[in-house]
Amino acid sequence: MGRNFGITLLTVTMMIFTGLSGCIGEDLDFGLGDENFVPIPGSLTMACLSSQKYTSMVLEIDYEPGYRPETSSTDLLKERLEQVCDKPDGIDILLTETNFQHSGSWSADDVRDKGSEAKSNDPQTGTTLYWQALFPSGEYETDGVLGVAVNPSTVAIFGDSVDEAEGPFFSRPSSEEIENCVLVHEFGHLLGLVNLVYQSPVDHEDPDHPGHSNNEESVMYWAVESSEISNIISGQLPDEFDQDDLDDLAGLKAGTIEIEKQLWLP
Secondary structure (H helix, E strand, C coil), X not given: CCCCCCCEECCCCCXXXXXXXXXXXXXXXXXXXXXXXXXXXXXXXXXXXCCCCCCEEEEEEEECCCCCCCHHHHHHHHHHHHHHCCCCCCEEEEEEECCCCCCCCECHHHHHHHHHHXXXXXXXXXXXXXXXXXXXXXXXXXXXXXXXXXXXXXEEECHHHHHHCCCCECCECCHHHHHHHHHHHHHHHHCCCCCCCECCCCCCECCCCCCCECCCCCCCEHHHHEHHHHHEEECCCCXXXXXXXXXXXXXXXXXXXXXXXXXXXX
16 A cells, blocks of 8 residues: 555553563464474465465454454455465455354463354365454453464454554544454464564564564554554554565565475475
């Protein structure tokens, strides 16, 4: 889109989330070079970037009554993935209303379990790659977390927390704008961003927030994962991968950047 985001952050006391702080399940093993790895967000990166085996993709959106995502969010997600994923037979969106039959806060294990129960197909089914987003009622167990990626194909967006994160001044940023960028952000983790299954030749990972960008104009910017996003009140919220993100993905696809912990390789 080529927009100039011009983000201005309020001067406030900001909560610093150490590590990945809920945006990615805390119990995941991120060690590279282990042949007996547990699959993590990013383990299906090459399955998305390449069309050698998976020529189509389905984005399964499972939502509870009253928590259907904005059409602008799912349209934007599809647009962003079409920009980087080689899927000649197309990327489709499958919206399904469901009752997760869950009460209380959500843990990463809860998201994995309920996602597995709700999904229509395994992630790697024939020549189609299935990625899934849950939109449940309730909040994540870590305060202020708006979304979380828990395995190679599943994320969750917590609509109650998204609504609470709406800006304090004239509803700016709006909950719809926040949902837009948080959804793309979490799927960015499924693409392996930033440095989840590879090491970028460019230093654009935030040192205090591993797995996230240090560029406030990237949708992978660390603050996008949390309620701190409400402190952005001027300019446009970041909803695009920046050039460093795109260069990383291009390098992974071309084989010029080494990738690890993959469930499939071309």
